[in-house]
Amino acid sequence: MSIKVAVFSTKPYDRQYLAAAFAAKRDHFDLVFHDFALNLDTVALARGATAVCVFVNDVLDAPVLEALHAEGVHAVLLRCAGFNHVDLVKAETLGFFVANVPSYSPEAVAEFSVALLQTLNRRTHRAYNRVREGNFTLDGLLGTTLHGKTVGVVGTGRIGLAAARIFKGYGCRILAFDPFRSDDFLAEKLGAYEDDLDTLLSQCDFVSLHCPLTKGTHHLINEHTLAKMKPGALLVNTSRGGLISTRSVIAALKSRHLGGVALDVYEGEGGLFYNDHSGDIIEDDELMRLMTFPNVLVCGHQAFFTVEALSEIASVTLQNLADFVLSHPCPNSLVQSHKLFARRDSYPVRI
Numbered sequence: 490m491s492i493k494v495a496v497f498s499t500k501p502y503d504r505q506y507l508a509a510a511f512a513a514k515r516d517h518f519d520l521v522f523h524d525f526a527l528n529l530d531t532v533a534l535a536r537g538a539t540a541v542c543v544f545v546n547d548v549l550d551a552p553v554l555e556a557l558h559a560e561g562v563h564a565v566l567l568r569c570a571g572f573n574h575v576d577l578v579k580a581e582t583l584g585f586f587v588a589n590v591p592s593y594s595p596e597a598v599a600e601f602s603v604a605l606l607q608t609l610n611r612r613t614h615r616a617y618n619r620v621r622e623g624n625f626t627l628d629g630l631l632g633t634t635l636h637g638k639t640v641g642v643v644g645t646g647r648i649g650l651a652a653a654r655i656f657k658g659y660g661c662r663i664l665a666f667d668p669f670r671s672d673d674f675l676a677e678k679l680g681a682y683e684d685d686l687d688t689l690l691s692q693c694d695f696v697s698l699h700c701p702l703t704k705g706t707h708h709l710i711n712e713h714t715l716a717k718m719k720p721g722a723l724l725v726n727t728s729r730g731g732l733i734s735t736r737s738v739i740a741a742l743k744s745r746h747l748g749g750v751a752l753d754v755y756e757g758e759g760g761l762f763y764n765d766h767s768g769d770i771i772e773d774d775e776l777m778r779l780m781t782f783p784n785v786l787v788c789g790h791q792a793f794f795t796v797e798a799l800s801e802i803a804s805v806t807l808q809n810l811a812d813f814v815l816s817h818p819c820p821n822s823l824v825q826s827h828k829l830f831a832r833r834d835s836y837p838v839r840i
């Protein structure tokens with residue numbers, strides 16, 4: 490008998506990479522792909538599954554976890570690093586195994602952050618459209634040279650560190666803020682830490698966010714912190730949309746204090762990103778207002794999206810599942826204690 494895994498929010502590329510990673514274990518694991526997200530309306534589709542496999546915009550709050558528990562699901566496999574969308578306390582109470590893929594390709598996300606920043610700075614997004622229309626003028630496309638500028642890296646974990654290394658290659662001066670300082674950042678002499686965010690913001694020409702979304706970091710960039718930024722500074726966020734108050738960013742853009750913003754993530758992305766809404770009326774007025782500014786760039790949460798990252802996500806997801814099934818210690822487990830998988834002996838999985 491194989492173990493059923495209900496896989497939510499899948500696109501053709503997810504199916505391709507997961508199917509390839511699981512190919513050798515086809516007799517043990519039965520992946521059932523759904524293209525829609527997991528939420529209270531769809532949770533019944535997990536019936537009969539031992540595990541659910543989910544992505545960034547699936548809902549794993551207390552009611553959904555309770556419903557999963559009632560359907561007999563034991564494990565939650567995240568195909569992402571962030572777990573701000575999972576009620577871990579509830580998951581632990583219910584005895585769920587929860588594991589993420591903590592580091593599938595920090596360089597992929599860091600490279601994309603710098604690419605977004607340079608696109609915004611050098612106006613490549615506008616130049617692309619202009620040239621296609623046969624307009625080769627340069628008015629409005631003036632950027633600044635990155636070399637010698639000060640970049641603020643907020644969060645020096647895996648991605649922030651990779652971003653700092655790239656910025657150093659550009660010849661930037663790097664200031665960082667992180668309540669937990671990185672030994673690597675210091676050992677590699679990538680830059681200097683500031684004791685508080687406001688001091689960092691007041692000195693930087695560019696600011697790149699690389700910290701997780703928690704209760705403490707929700708709207709880290711708000712009316713007050715935006716006011717601390719240097720006039721004309723550019724802001725990049727590839728971390729989580731909730732780090733930024735969109736309303737405050739719109740006000741800072743309208744007052745011309747903020748020089749521009751590049752977003753790969755958006756606080757209201759849940760019902761929109763990863764789906765085609767080109768024929769719909771989008772009701773999110775803040776997002777639509779944001780996209781009217783010439784100095785705003787929005788992408789649909791794609792910083793992770795490389796061949797290498799998709800392969801790593803699929804293989805680590807398989808390994809996490811195997812650890813759960815075999816009751817092995819899982820390095821990526823996000824809960825302290827979960828009930829050992831009761832039927833482990835029924836599944837002679839060898840990984």
Ligand code: NAD
Pocket residue numbers: 570571572591592595598643644645646647648649666667668669699700701702705706727728729753754790791792793794
């Ligand atoms: P990480 O856990 O390795 O590092 C996060 C760092 O942020 C840690 O060093 C932590 O101490 C620091 N931090 C916590 N609170 C902070 C605060 N208030 N101010 C400054 N720093 C703070 O995480 P990571 O792998 O580097 O990921 C960073 C972010 O990128 C996460 O939010 C993750 O969800 C997001 N991410 C986005 C994509 C994408 O495709 N856009 C892909 C992967 C990860």
